[in-house]
Amino acid sequence: MNAAPPLNPALAAVQAIVQAYAAADPAAAFQAIDAYAHASLAHTLCTINRYDAGAERVVRLYSSNPEAYPPGGSKDKAGTAWGRHVLQERRVFVGEGEDAIRAFFDDHGAIRELGLRSVINVPVEYGGACLGTVNFLMPRAAVSDADVQTARLAGLLALPALQALSQPQ
Template sequence: MSDDLATLTALIEKPGQPETLFKAFEAATQRLVGHQLFTLLYVDGQEVARIYSNRPGEYPLSGRKTMGPTPWGKHVLEERKPYLGKDKAGIRWAFFDHELIESMGLGSVINIPAIYDGKVVGTINLLAPEHHYREEHVAPVAQLAPVLVPAFLAARAAAGAA
């Protein structure tokens, strides 16, 4: 784990940002906990906007969702807590696009808030088949989340986010 953190931290100063960091973060989380869908979203008021996706055909860049006024938004964006959905019921509770998620063979999720100055500035989203994720999968990803804060802040600034 500390090797991943050191590697990711060192990448921040390298050229080619944020793509270089995003790809390395995706690879690190794949090694740590596995995933079939990996996305990064920055927060813009009541919406979240996608800035990275390993499956852009289904989840394209610049896709937006209104998530603030939802139970998921309260949990992740307002209360600043990770969300673990272990099964399809957890996916359905959290996401209006659950049918697309399930059609991709996915049924469990980890959402990690990236927090700066007491506010969630982005989310790290990993999805896998049903029952793949357990409580012990959350902490390894959450410990890496601060590395993405500069990239989320830059994306928000570039978009003029609220």
């Protein structure tokens, strides 16, 4: 009997996403979404945040680097240009180069220390409301249109988990 050839990383990640949703396991879904996007983006850091619109705050649910960016960490985004752009207007934010990261992120020093020079932040929305964000940070200074589209798809893949986590328990 011949063994099946190994799946490429993106297909293996899609299979893991399907299994995580079948098991109603948002944490496993987030990890698999990170792996799916990594096959194309080669990012160094992925975080997924829930958005609390009432408090204008994001709360980290997932991090590919929990030592530097632990789950449970939060950031106030009230009155920020980034908050308006991503959370209120629900538009993808692309920051390329250290100057862009310094201009939009209070934790730019920590980002620089990790060697990260570009970012794609994707709002995850449903019914006109932002539920959270999926964020990818890369060591390269620029991103392509294909990178942005991959990140947007990752945001869509995170929608069921963010919806489940936003439901009252």
